[in-house]
Amino acid sequence: MVKETEQQKEQKHLDDVLGLIKTRQGQLDKSINRAQSEAQNLNAHFFDDLKLDYDGYSTSMDTALSIHQQQQMLQERQNAWQHSAKQLSTLKRLEKKPYFARVDFQEKGEDPETIYIGLGSFADKDDHFLIYDWRAPISSIYYDGKLGEVTYNAPDGEQTVNMTKKRQFLIEDGKITNMFDTNESIGDQMLLNVLNEKSSTQMKSIVTTIQREQNKIIRNTSADLLFVQGAAGSGKTSAIMQRVAYLLYRYRGNLTSSDVIMFSPNQLFNDYVKNVLPEMGEQNMVQMTYWQFVSRRVPGMDVETLFEQFEDKKQDSHIANLKDSLTFFNAVTRYANHLEKNGMLFRNIIFKDPKKPFYDKEKIKEIYYSFNENYHLRNRIETTKEALISSLNHRVEPETRKAWVSRTIESLDQEQLNKLYDRPDQEFESSAKEEHFLARKIVINQLKKVARKINQNRFLNIRGQYLAFLRAVPKLIDLSKWNITEDQWHEHVEQVKQSFIDHKIKMSDISPYLYLYDLVTGRRTDYSMRYAFIDEIQDYTPFQLAYLKYNFPRAKFTMLGDLNQAIFTKDESKTLLGQISKLFDPKKTDVVQLTKSYRSTKELTDFTKQILRQGEKIEAFDRQGPKPAFYKRDDKNGEYDALVDILKENDEAKLTTAIITKTLEQAQKVSEELKKRNIKATLVASANQRLVEGTLIMPSYLAKGLEFDAVVAWDVSKDDYHELDETQLLYTITSRAMYKLDLIYKNQLSPLFDNLDKNTYVNK
Structure with missing residues (x-):
């Protein structure tokens, strides 16, 4: 008799588990159908069993109780149906790949145990777990430990077990295609299999x-701030998506996806990660870019876009550095506190006559500052609004005697008049009383516009207030420490004023502008948000982060990024962690560094890390591929010929290619040229586009966080990349490649490549 191999034994176990999953699916299908038909039946006969009697108090009480019982029964059926539907969707996910790992361990004084780990939990009818959710406390030993003693956090405290086996599986359509035992956290073989899969337009879960x-x-559940510095391709974004899934599992019942917000670099990225959580059976959290977060609050102004920010060469770096800093954030706070005593600017409230204000700004100012010093900004604004609304009620009667009211009554047709009466057959003692009644109705309707202006704080002059704050900055901050003269600053304030006239506002102004507005109006912050995630942290300023912390005061923050890839904040990113840490309790701040890059082959990682001058330590994962190739050509035509050859080569190898240019203008030119040559490629010109299959062309600032099988870095010549602060931009572009990198240039190569080891690339 032939002895069963280990793989045959495991396949037998897998078949048994799949059989039980199929059986359970059938049972759930039946119970869902039953619950649905019962609910429909209850709905159809809802009133059959009710005696609707409204004669006496006791019988109407019986009626109410009877309705309540019926509603409860309906609710129970609904809950049963939803619970079964959730279980069924978990089983459908497990059906294809029930689990990916097995762990054997023994607790002291207990029998040895074997557990299998998968994307969700599955137990038999006796509640014996056949598959453990990867987020369950015990599953942690698979990820954390080598064989031997391993500790994990259980609900009742820390537990130590002796792990004797760690086995990994590759399962396709119910068949084990490969399995291996390992002593490492995750065996290199498993990683290689997953990493060698081709890239797609959607990020996949990395649970295995x-x-x-x-x-x-x-x-991590203890930190108020978890800061993750990770090299390009180190899996930081993937880990964060799994973190969201883990938190929703760990605090289920108390935490829902609407209590979690994620700020991502652009809309393209949102599209890229949208399937990760649903793959694990969780709903997507609230997701937006910082630009969306701020611009939705200023409908009357155009906020500087990602494209404008990248292409803007006029910004004074010293002024930008000041406005982006925590010093500036604290200056806004101090200025707002000073407004409790004086300096608040108001606007007239106009009603009918623009020349004669209904509420004069000086009168509003008098009301605002009439309250004693115990009234802070929020109390002052609320009490001022109450006083204005109260005054408005007293002004209804005098307004009814104005000429415009009688003119309005005369101009109304019968249908319009009927709408003003309380009821069609309304009687009046005299025509004078009827006219007065109609006059009051008309005035009250018209004055609702004034009430709306009061309630919406339209009597505040926020744009003027922000400019007044900017003019006060030299008294609040020592400008010489920021290498700014007073003349330069005043000239800058005039530029901001002109932008406001043109209904435009820069990114460096929108956060302080909104923060000042929030302090002045006492706008309520969001206490319901429990977790906030910020990706690509290197492109945020300390002011923006302080403003987000102000907006979500109860949230625990997870910030992640690669300080080597700062496109907008450039060298300022180096001091970012130091500035952020001032916002949080150091005892509740954890910093994790991910130095190993999994995205790219060893050849690509060893090449790209040389571009960085003082880059963080980056280790390559041992996955092989071709060396990066430089294509030097004499003119634009030669560059396009080289590009076409590369694209043909990549297509034959079935590689997804992204042509990444420095600017949007270049991307548009490449797109036009490829069209002329009948080469199919999609231009990604804005962050709101969807990612599609096939060759993509995009400007550098839209490639953040994405990855592709092959990347063509377009025109990396001296003319295009010569500034030292473009080093990080070049690193970001080249590190998007997973397997193949080609770099095209004409005439002279960018000096930013001067430090390359000649053995790490080829010339073609």
Whole structure:
């Protein structure tokens, strides 16, 4: 008799589990159908069993109780149906790949145990777990430990077990295609299999290959600030998506996806990660870019876009550095506190006559400052509004005697008049009383516009107030410490004023502008948000982060990024962590560094990390591929010929290619040229576009956070990349490639490549 191999034994176990999953699916289908038909039946006969009697108090009480019982029964059926539907969707996910790992362990004094780990939990009819959810406390030992003693956090405290086996599976359509035992957290073989899969337009879940360092990020529940510095391709974004899934599982019942917000670099990225959470059976959290977060609050102004920010060469770097800093944030706070005593600017409230204000700004100012010093900004604004609304009620009667009211009554037709009466057959003692009644109705209707202006704080002059704050900055901040003269500053204030006239506002102004507005109006912050995630942190300013913390005071923050990839904040990103840490309790701040890059082959990682001058330490994962190739050509035509050859080569190898240019204008030119040559490619010109299959062309600032099989870095010549602060931009472009990188240039190569080891690339 032939002895069963280990793989045959495991296949037999897998078949048994799949059989039980299929059986359970059938049972759930039946119970869902039953619950649905019962609910429909209850709905159809809702009133059959009710005696609707409204004669006496007791019988109407019986009626109410009877309705309540029927509603409860309906609710129970609904809950049963939803619970079964949720279980069924978990089983559908498990059906294809029930689990990916097996762990054998023994607790002291207990029998040895074997558990299987998958994307969701599954128990038999006796509640014996056949598959454990990867987020369950015990599953942590698979990710964290080598064989031997391993500790994990259980609900009743820390537990130590002796792990004797760690086995990994590759399962396709119910068949084990490969399995291997390993002593490492995740065996290199498993990682290689997953990493060698082709890229797609959507990010996939990395549950099967979570590394030990990533697991620390995912399961951290103690930090108020978790700061993740990760090299390009180190799996930081993936780990964060799994972290959201873990938190929703860990605090289920108390935390829903609407209590979690994620700020991502652009809309393209949102599209890229949208399937990760649903793959794990969780709903997507609230997701937006910082630009969307601020611009939705100023409908009357155009906020500087990502494109304008990148292409703007006029910005004075010293002034930008000041406005982006925590010093500036604190200056806004101090200025707002000073407004409790004086300096608040108001606007007239106009009603009918623009020349004669209904409420004069000086009168509003008098009301605002009439309250004693115990009234802070929020109380002052609320009490001022109450006083104005109260005064408005007293002004109804005098307004009814104005000429415009009688003119309005005369101009109304019968249908319009009928709408003003309380009821069609309304009687009046005299025509004078009827006219007075109609006059009051008309005035009250018209004065609702004034009430709306009061309630919407339209009597505040916020744009003027922000300019007044900017003019006060030299008294609040020592400008010489920021290498700014007073003349330069005053000239800058005039530029901001002109932008306001043109209904435009820069990114460096929108956060302080809104923060000042929030302080002045006492706008309520969002206490319901429990977790805030910020990706690509290197492109945020300390002011923006302080403003987000102000907006979500109860949220725990997870910030992640690569300080080597700062496109907008450039060298300022180096001091970012120091500035952020001032906003949080140092005892509740955890910093995790991910130095190993999994995205790219060893050849690509060893090449791209040389571009950085003082880059963080980056280790390559041992996955092989071709060396990056430089294509030097004499003119634009030669560059396009080289590009066409590369695209043909990549298509034959079935690689997804992204042509990444420095600017949008270049991307548009490449797109036009490829069209002329009948080469199919999609231009990604804005962050609101969808990612599609096939060759893509995009400007550098839209490539953040994305990855592709092959990247063509377009025109990396000296003319285009010569400034030292473009180093990080070049690093970001080249590190998007997973397997193949080609760099095209004409005439002279960018000096930013001067430090390259000649053995790490080829010339073609």
